[in-house]
Amino acid sequence: MPRLIDERSTVFRAAVAAAPSLEVQVPTCPDWTLFDLVQHLGEGRRAWAATIAAGPDATAKSAPQGAPAAPREREVLLAWSTASTQELLDALREAGPDRGCWTWWGKSQSPQTCGAAARRQLHEIAVHTYDAQLTLGASQPLPDEVALDGVEEFLSTICTTTVAWPHEPAAVDYHATEGRSWRNWVSDDGARAARLPTAGTMPAADEDLDVADASARGTANELVLALHGRIPLDSLKLDGNRRLFDQLTAWDPER
Known part of the structure; x- marks a missing residue:
């Protein structure tokens, strides 16, 4: 790092x-x-x-001591x-x-x-x-190594919490065209995220990995920039319940 x-x-x-x-x-x-x-x-x-x-x-x-002004x-x-x-x-x-x-x-x-x-x-x-x-x-574009880790880091740090989700429970997937996918689950228990086993595929036997309620697809660079609000979410390929993305963007749980 x-x-x-x-x-x-x-x-x-x-x-x-x-x-x-x-x-x-x-x-x-x-x-x-x-x-x-x-x-x-x-x-x-x-x-x-x-x-x-x-x-x-x-x-x-902490505040740095004696740091010179820019x-x-x-x-x-x-x-x-x-x-x-x-x-x-x-x-x-x-x-x-x-x-x-x-x-x-x-x-x-x-x-x-x-x-x-x-x-x-x-x-x-x-x-x-x-x-x-x-x-x-x-x-x-961000280097692939940075962009792929950036999606995962954003989802795990910014998009997860133990604070209850104020809407209906849902699952939202993020697919990078480089071949990596993640899921964000939101419910009364808060929000959690995980990398999916393979891009866009989920074991049918695992009830947590049913079809997502919404998904976003793009390059890892595009996903990172969209998550950080640098490009519009509509620039990604969005499927399912698009209102979920608005709810996620508006949600600001106390951390």
Whole structure:
């Protein structure tokens, strides 16, 4: 995971370096300029580095002590961004993936570990790299390795909870054209997700794996971008009860 974090961060900075100005608006984050996006990503990585370093007994996200403000001059800003990423990587390598860590997703299926925090960091950086590239009019698909894991991470971290689903129980499938599928179950018990045995096929003997109430199909890159609200869900191939996708998007259970 640190390797991929470093790689996506490098691609992010390359997009920033190529931009005509740091004051251009980011289409997918309309309240932010490109400078704001760099500042957000850098400050966030420093905060997570401090949180990881605080250890498993921390009860809240930590604030980095003595962190310099994001500078306005581009070359200095890029160096500041590089240092922000390095603080996160150093903290992750020092802690190791299995050590406990405070996270905001305590009611989800994702564990409260440094490994899970690293995974969340990777996918936040990856999506913001897309944002930066889009600002230049030169967006690139996420690498398959990142995109496939990104779908699974989003479903397990963002889309699972022990909070009761306020509608009729349902099952929603997500199919990546690369050959991987996942299911999200929602009910009075909350929401849970799992990777299906093979793309689009389910053992008939398992009552939990009957035909889904709704499904979405696209490349892993398209699924990730749709889940993160970067492209419309309608850009995917949707089948079944499409209202379920609106309900899932609107649902914001306390985590």
